Amino acid sequence: MILVTGAGGNVGSNVVRQLLEEGEKVRVITRNPSGQAFPDQVEVATGDLTRPETLTEALSGIERAFLFPVLRGVDGFLDVAERAGLRHLVMLSSISVTWSVPGWVGEAHLRLERSVQASGLPWTFVRPDGFTTNDLVWASQIIDGEVVRGRYGDAATAPVDPRDIAAVAVRSLLDGRTGEGYSVTGPQSLTQIDRLGIIAEAIGRPLRWQEQSEDWFRDEMARLGMPAQGIDDYVDALTARVGKTAEVLPTVEHVTGRPPFTYAQWVADHTAAFGTAST
Numbered sequence: 405m406i407l408v409t410g411a412g413g414n415v416g417s418n419v420v421r422q423l424l425e426e427g428e429k430v431r432v433i434t435r436n437p438s439g440q441a442f443p444d445q446v447e448v449a450t451g452d453l454t455r456p457e458t459l460t461e462a463l464s465g466i467e468r469a470f471l472f473p474v475l476r477g478v479d480g481f482l483d484v485a486e487r488a489g490l491r492h493l494v495m496l497s498s499i500s501v502t503w504s505v506p507g508w509v510g511e512a513h514l515r516l517e518r519s520v521q522a523s524g525l526p527w528t529f530v531r532p533d534g535f536t537t538n539d540l541v542w543a544s545q546i547i548d549g550e551v552v553r554g555r556y557g558d559a560a561t562a563p564v565d566p567r568d569i570a571a572v573a574v575r576s577l578l579d580g581r582t583g584e585g586y587s588v589t590g591p592q593s594l595t596q597i598d599r600l601g602i603i604a605e606a607i608g609r610p611l612r613w614q615e616q617s618e619d620w621f622r623d624e625m626a627r628l629g630m631p632a633q634g635i636d637d638y639v640d641a642l643t644a645r646v647g648k649t650a651e652v653l654p655t656v657e658h659v660t661g662r663p664p665f666t667y668a669q670w671v672a673d674h675t676a677a678f679g680t681a682s683t
């Protein structure tokens with residue numbers, strides 16, 4: 405039995421689906437079992453990763469687990485997992501842990517990685533670049549018109565499809581790839597403006613990027629709950645990416661044996677979210 409946490413999320417939902425396709429037995433943990441629909445074959449346990457007293461039953465009989473990185477800390481989960489006899493833990497992390505200046509986000513994930521390493525449990529870390537799904541934040545502006553407001557339109561990343569992040573995690577779980585830290589990117593370096601162009605082509609109508617001020621961006625990030633230090637570090641990271649080509653890594657193909665999904669493929673599967681030419 406494999407435990408999947410974060411199973412309603414972008415990555416975890418794909419981990420669940422892919423494990424079921426491989427014929428594995430899956431249990432998920434959620435804080436709100438009535439709030440979401442999981443596949444019928446899945447065992448659903450109620451639990452909160454930040455409250456270890458809720459996890460004992462959910463971890464009983466579990467050999468391997470996919471761990472969502474709750475930034476408040478995973479020590480309680482690790483204690484219960486160790487007592488339950490877990491043999492392999494694959495944790496979602498962030499590519500920023502590998503940067504020379506990890507920033508607030510990278511430091512937060514590094515603390516979790518260190519906790520996992522200190523636990524003595526066999527581990528694998530899956531460290532993605534920015535997710536394709538982050539761009540769903542543009543959906544309401546795209547549905548409403550042709551202007552998308554943002555900052556650092558010329559900053560490039562190699563956006564990675566959560567299906568590929570999940571696929572690396574699933575191969576790690578099933579092939580027993582312990583002691584590995586996999587940095588995972590998509591197959592292309594794309595700026596935000598490039599990505600908007602790909603969405604425009606897919607939905608069949610023009611879209612225009614409207615560059616906003618740094619103050620606007622800072623206010624937006626604060627509104628989303630990012631602390632001041634996180635905002636400073638994010639501004640620095642995006643500024644450093646303007647006009648640069650993002651690193652593209654071969655990890656997905658190396659680990660899974662197939663190429664990663666392109667951004668255009670991801671968009672093609674999400675045109676409904678962005679509206680179509682007829683909306």
Ligand SMILES: NC(=O)c1ccc[n+]([C@@H]2O[C@H](COP(=O)([O-])OP(=O)(O)OC[C@H]3O[C@@H](n4cnc5c(N)ncnc54)[C@H](OP(=O)(O)O)[C@@H]3O)[C@@H](O)[C@H]2O)c1
Pocket residue numbers: 409410411412413414415416433434435436451452453454472473474496497498499531532533534535538
């Ligand atoms: N977005 C990016 O570009 C990016 C890049 C690198 C790394 N990351 C990492 O990936 C994470 C986001 O992954 P995602 O998009 O797959 O997540 P997501 O879609 O935001 O889903 C979050 C999931 O985590 C579960 N969860 C959250 N807190 C929990 C808790 N205390 N106890 C139990 N379950 C909890 C939720 O489950 P319930 O609500 O059902 O309990 C939900 O299923 C980020 O937080 C970051 O660590 C993101």
